[in-house]
Amino acid sequence: MKLFGSYTSPYVRHCRIVLAQNNETFDFIPTDYGQSAQQSPTQRVPFLQDGDVMLYDSASIVRHLRERNQQAFCDNxxxxxxxxxxxxxxxxxxxxxxxxxxxxxxxxxxxxxxxxxxxxxxxxxxxxxxxxxxxxxxxxxxxxxxxxxxxxxxxxxxxxxxxxxxxxxxxxxxxxxxxxxxxxxx
CATH class of the missing domain: 1.20.1050.10 (Glutathione S-transferase Yfyf (Class Pi); Chain A, domain 2)
Structure with missing residues (x-):
């Protein structure tokens, strides 16, 4: 699993927190404005590659990470x-x-x-x-x-x-x- 983002992004941080809470192994790929403009249709970070799954928004990434661990995402x-x-x-x-x-x-x-x-x-x-x-x-x-x-x-x-x-x-x-x-x- 690869998470693309910047350490200062609050969106990326939420993803990193969920990964840390679940002791998930992942590669963090530091990504700047130029790289995100080339690699993501949203032209921003984060984006995630998990096998064949590509996700381009922090909300969908967090939901995906929660579902991988059979946890609720915004359960109400x-x-x-x-x-x-x-x-x-x-x-x-x-x-x-x-x-x-x-x-x-x-x-x-x-x-x-x-x-x-x-x-x-x-x-x-x-x-x-x-x-x-x-x-x-x-x-x-x-x-x-x-x-x-x-x-x-x-x-x-x-x-x-x-x-x-x-x-x-x-x-x-x-x-x-x-x-x-x-x-x-x-």
Missing amino acids: VQDFDLFCLANTALDTTVNLFLLQRDSITGEQSQYLTRQQSRVNSILALLNEQEWPTQAPYSDGQLRLACFLSWAQFRECINIQNYPNLQQFLLALNSQPWFANTHPALT
């Missing part, structure tokens, strides 16, 4: 909704981060201001909830944690503004399979 609609909310916030924040690197900000675009508002409203909603402080964690919760950790690492959010989410992330940081995949460990 609430967890799937959490996965989708976290993914929306993550996708939006990644786009805002990349645009900011190109010097395109909300001051230049009402659309980008709305996108930042989207992230803030999702974080505010999720901060109203109580979060588990020990394993097991669902894939919705793992996607949220990957988002929070990456957004904090990239200085896109101030986690201190969201104390319930901050406690949730602190709890996950004590898990070796989460801590050992942190984007700063590249």
Whole structure:
């Protein structure tokens, strides 16, 4: 099995976490923008080759890895909704981060201001909830944690503004399979 991606990608991280949780043997192939544009129709990472199976999205990869180990992927609609909310916030924040690197900000675009508002409203909603402080964690919760950790690492959010989410992330940081995949460990 080969996982193509970057160590800093929160999407790749979720896949690496599932692989680590299941003690799966795999080859990690570091892949940059240019390589992903040539090797994946989505032109992004991660993508996975498992024998004859090729998958091009982190959600399908995580589901595949769960099914290989007879585990549930988002086993109820609430967890799937959490996965989708976290993914929306993550996708939006990644786009805002990349645009900011190109010097395109909300001051230049009402659309980008709305996108930042989207992230803030999702974080505010999720901060109203109580979060588990020990394993097991669902894939919705793992996607949220990957988002929070990456957004904090990239200085896109101030986690201190969201104390319930901050406690949730602190709890996950004590898990070796989460801590050992942190984007700063590249």
